[in-house]
Amino acid sequence: MKSFCNKKPYDYYEELEKLEIDIYNQLYFDSSSINSVEKINYNTLKEKTINVFEDYDYNQPQNIFIIKNFEGKIIVGRKIRSVLRIENKINAINCSMITAPMILGVLVKRAKTNRKIRIEYYPFSDSEKKYVFDKIKNDRTFDIYYPYKYRDFYTEKEENSPETGWSFNPDKKEYLGYGEVHLRNFTTTYFKNKSLDNKIVYDPACSTGEFLNEFKSYHKNCYTIGHDLSKEMIDYAKDYVDEALCCNAIDSPLKDNSVDIMFLRFLNSEVVTTRLAYRIMKKLLSKMKKGSLIVCFGHTPVLITKEWFEKNGLKSIICNGYDEERNAIFQYYVFEVQ
Ligand SMILES: C[S@@+](CC[C@H](N)C(=O)[O-])C[C@H]1O[C@@H](n2cnc3c(N)ncnc32)[C@H](O)[C@@H]1O
Numbered sequence: 023m024k025s026f027c028n029k030k031p032y033d034y035y036e037e038l039e040k041l042e043i044d045i046y047n048q049l050y051f052d053s054s055s056i057n058s059v060e061k062i063n064y065n066t067l068k069e070k071t072i073n074v075f076e077d078y079d080y081n082q083p084q085n086i087f088i089i090k091n092f093e094g095k096i097i098v099g100r101k102i103r104s105v106l107r108i109e110n111k112i113n114a115i116n117c118s119m120i121t122a123p124m125i126l127g128v129l130v131k132r133a134k135t136n137r138k139i140r141i142e143y144y145p146f147s148d149s150e151k152k153y154v155f156d157k158i159k160n161d162r163t164f165d166i167y168y169p170y171k172y173r174d175f176y177t178e179k180e181e182n183s184p185e186t187g188w189s190f191n192p193d194k195k196e197y198l199g200y201g202e203v204h205l206r207n208f209t210t211t212y213f214k215n216k217s218l219d220n221k222i223v224y225d226p227a228c229s230t231g232e233f234l235n236e237f238k239s240y241h242k243n244c245y246t247i248g249h250d251l252s253k254e255m256i257d258y259a260k261d262y263v264d265e266a267l268c269c270n271a272i273d274s275p276l277k278d279n280s281v282d283i284m285f286l287r288f289l290n291s292e293v294v295t296t297r298l299a300y301r302i303m304k305k306l307l308s309k310m311k312k313g314s315l316i317v318c319f320g321h322t323p324v325l326i327t328k329e330w331f332e333k334n335g336l337k338s339i340i341c342n343g344y345d346e347e348r349n350a351i352f353q354y355y356v357f358e359v360q
Pocket of ligand 1: 320
């Protein structure tokens, strides 16, 4: 697989996407047209030449993912160009969906030195990638971890939302939802048989409010609360949620132990920084009732680790979701507050 060796930042569409298209053409295969192996012979795999992929944290480090404890091995993968981008539904090159061609192999070593990321792995054949993917798609407990964050070439800082939140363009609101269709469908399926009458359902960064509105269309007697940093978003969202307020999630005015379900779709790469994500999460935890659920996912990688949630008194219920139409898996954490 082609590596990145640019010492200067690439233009996102003119240069980066061109290289991502090459990588896509190298890795893509139609999973439905090949057979999976019966099982993986890891001894034979270790006789293969170790593959190396290199990138810099100012390109697309957030595409590299790790899946631990797969048949006792650590699997490494990398997201390739999203089908949603190919369908011209999103502006970003990638989305949250992982498909079989994105599974690379068994991790040998990974390291980040200064701004350079290097991963070494024993490469899977396409049939072995399908085998691994099919196993994971049938097991909601596999944790998909994204170890590397994008940092601006010049400032070396992670991206964060503007102080006044995201601006809102009514003509472009569909675009905000396209990257989430599979996430919303999985949410609908996951909560289908749960009775949520009089339950408080909270989204501290609800943007247009359409996610909560769609959720309420399946659970008419729940009570939805949507907050957002952006006044523009809240001015729109207030017609789609039961209660709306423009505020920073870190200063959420909700009473402690008052929320039954909290949806987190903003503690994600390129929406807030990792440091801010943990600071906000520490504040929001106190809003949750005992036995309540925290649901964490997003268009870009979730910044808070499963281990941190578990260390802070949350029980992991599931870690990933699956979309049959796209034959894709994605981060989708559900935790129960103990
Ligand atoms: C929910 S996220 C991501 C939405 C969608 N999934 C996406 O990725 O296109 C975006 C929203 O988070 C809001 N936001 C960012 N930081 C926030 C903060 N600290 N407190 C509350 N809202 C915040 C932004 O204003 C924006 O409306």
